[in-house]
Amino acid sequence: NYLEGGADILTTASYQASVQGFQKYLGLTVEESENIIKSSVSLAKKAKEEFGKISKSGKDIVIAGSVGSYGAAMADGSEYTGSFVSTVTFQELKTWHRHRIQCLVNAGVDVLAFETIPAQMETEALVSLLKEFPQTKAWLSFSCQSMDKTAHGEDVGEASKVCAEASNPSQLIAIGVNCCSPEFAVSLLNNIHSALPHYPLIVYPNSGELWDTHTGWKGEKVNPNRVYLNEWVAANAKIIGGCCRTSPEDIADVYEFVQAKKKD
Numbered sequence: 001n002y003l004e005g006g007a008d009i010l011t012t013a014s015y016q017a018s019v020q021g022f023q024k025y026l027g028l029t030v031e032e033s034e035n036i037i038k039s040s041v042s043l044a045k046k047a048k049e050e051f052g053k054i055s056k057s058g059k060d061i062v063i064a065g066s067v068g069s070y071g072a073a074m075a076d077g078s079e080y081t082g083s084f085v086s087t088v089t090f091q092e093l094k095t096w097h098r099h100r101i102q103c104l105v106n107a108g109v110d111v112l113a114f115e116t117i118p119a120q121m122e123t124e125a126l127v128s129l130l131k132e133f134p135q136t137k138a139w140l141s142f143s144c145q146s147m148d149k150t151a152h153g154e155d156v157g158e159a160s161k162v163c164a165e166a167s168n169p170s171q172l173i174a175i176g177v178n179c180c181s182p183e184f185a186v187s188l189l190n191n192i193h194s195a196l197p198h199y200p201l202i203v204y205p206n207s208g209e210l211w212d213t214h215t216g217w218k219g220e221k222v223n224p225n226r227v228y229l230n231e232w233v234a235a236n237a238k239i240i241g242g243c244c245r246t247s248p249e250d251i252a253d254v255y256e257f258v259q260a261k262k263k264d
Contacts, residue, residue, distance in 0.1 A: 001248035003051040003061065006255025009241065010047060010061055011113055012040035012104065015068035016075070019099045034103050041065060041107035064113040065104030069122060069143065070096055079143055080179075082119030082152030093125040101129065105136055112138035116179040116243075118151035120159040127167045139174040139202050139239065147187035156188050157195035164196055176202035179243045182225050189235035203232050204241035207250070226253040233261070 003010070014037050022033035041063065048061045070093055071078030078084050088096075104112060114126045123140055130138050140163055143151040150156050160175045175196065177188045182205040189201055205225065225242060232240055240258075242250045 002251050003047065003055070005248040005252035006258075007241070007251050008059065008062060009064050009239070010044045011064045011066045011115075012044050012109065013066070014040040014100065014104065015066040015115070016072045017100065018073045018096070019103070020096065021073045034099075037100055037103040038107040041104060041109055045108070062110045063108075064111050064139075065101075065107075065109035066113050066115060067097065067101060067104070067126070067138075068115060069117050071118060072116060079116050079118055080145065080151050082122070082143075082150065085119045085121045085152065090121060090125050090128075093122055094129045097126060097129055098132070101133065105133055110137075111173065112136060113141070114138055115141045116143040117141065118143040120150060120152070120154040120162065123159065123163050124166060127163045127172065130171055131168055134168070134171070137171050137173050139176070140172060141176050141178040141202055141204070142188075144177050144180045144184060144188055147184050148191050155191070157191040160192045160199075161195040164199055174200040174202040174239055176204075176237065176239070178202070178204040178241075180205050182206070182228055186228060186231045186235060189232060189237055193235045197236075199236070200238040201236045202239040202241075203237045204239075204243045204246075206243045207245040207247075225250050226257065229254065229257045 017037050017040065019030060019033040022028045022036060044063045048063065051061065069079035070088065071082065071084050074084065101112065117123050126140065130136065142156055144156060145151050148156060150159055164172065164175060175192060177185060180188065185203050185205045189203055192201055225246065240254050
């Protein structure tokens with residue numbers, strides 16, 4: 001449905017997956033854990049292949065390997081706070097992420113999606129780790145709970161600038177925000193754009209409801225994401241999508257907006 005709506009990128013279902021987690025909670029072997037992560041890539045490739053059989057668009061769908069935060073695998077909501085950075089080191093974060101990234105790269109993803117990352121220390125660890133895979137490209141997307149700061153409280157523009165300057169420019173293809181309120185996204189993008197005026201940005205917020213670790217989603221979708229599209233593009237967003245509770249219809253809105261822009 002998302003591909004039929006016009007999506008150009010498919011993200012693998014590996015956001016919360018980790019070799020360590022599968023071993024600890026499911027009792028799987030290292031090899032079994034690796035194979036599950038690799039299967040997320042195989043499934044995305046299969047969807048791409050099946051869509052290619054029925055689509056006349058001829059466009060090449062990009063497979064993005066989802067690399068969620070260390071906090072996401074803890075299943076305690078800490079990808080929305082970054083609280084874990086007080087208990088793990090920079091090197092421990094690199095070690096923890098390395099195995100999953102290796103699985104995704106070996107399985108043949110087109111790009112890595114470092115997404116819903118709440119704290120600058122973790123983004124720096126990922127940017128450093130990316131250099132160990134010199135042929136691999138990635139985007140970096142912060143988790144934010146306000147108009148100008150990462151979920152952990154760092155200025156999102158400054159954090160983005162630090163990561164951009166520490167990265168290999170040919171590898172880090174975009175920086176931005178996801179899994180945030182669409183109402184925050186414009187301000188966050190403008191903050192990053194001010195710090196990195198020539199850098200491509202990415203944005204894929206939630207639908208607008210709020211997540212409560214104990215009770216789940218609450219509240220209502222205030223505005224459809226399409227009402228913000230012009231502002232996101234004005235802030236130099238080059239990749240636009242949707243995160244939690246967004247739908248194929250939301251992606252279709254983005255696609256129609258882009259097609260209309262091309263005609264202008």
